[in-house]
Amino acid sequence: MPWYDFLWSYEADGNYEHIAEHGISPDEVEWVVQHPLEVGSSRSSGRPVAVGRTPEGRLLIVVYEQIDDLTIYPVTAYEVEGA
Numbered sequence: 001m002p003w004y005d006f007l008w009s010y011e012a013d014g015n016y017e018h019i020a021e022h023g024i025s026p027d028e029v030e031w032v033v034q035h036p037l038e039v040g041s042s043r044s045s046g047r048p049v050a051v052g053r054t055p056e057g058r059l060l061i062v063v064y065e066q067i068d069d070l071t072i073y074p075v076t077a078y079e080v081e082g083a
Contacts, residue, residue, distance in 0.1 A: 006030050007073045015074050024077045028054045032062050033072055047075060 008016045008026060019029060032052035040049050042063050050062045059080040065073040 002034060003070070004030075004034065004072045005070055006033075007067065007071060015076075019074060019077050022076070022078050024060060024079065026074075028058065028060060029062050029074045029077050031055065032060045032077075033064060033074070045075075051080075 006026070006029070008014070010016050016026065019026070031054055033050045036050040036052045038051040040051075041047065042049050045063065047063050048066055050064070051060070052062075053059050060077055061080060062077040063075045065075060067073055
C-alpha cells in the first residue's frame with residue numbers, strides 16, 4: 001500500500017470545498033487513492049484517476065494531480081451512483 005502526503009486547499013474555491021460539495025470527505029478521498037481497485041487516466045483532463053471503495057462501501061472516483069512521488073493534490077471526487 002503506497003503512502004502519500006495529501007495537499008488540501010481550504011480556500012473558498014479550493015479542493016476541500018469542491019470535494020465536500022459532492023458529499024465526500026478528505027478521509028474517503030485519501031483511502032481510495034491509497035487503496036485503489038483500479039487506476040487510470042481521466043479522459044477529459046489526462047490526470048490520474050483512482051477508483052475504489054471506502055471502508056463503508058461507497059464506490060468513488062478520485063481525480064488528482066501527482067505533484068511528486070509522495071505528494072497528491074486531489075482535484076475532484078464523486079460517487080458512482082447505483083454501485
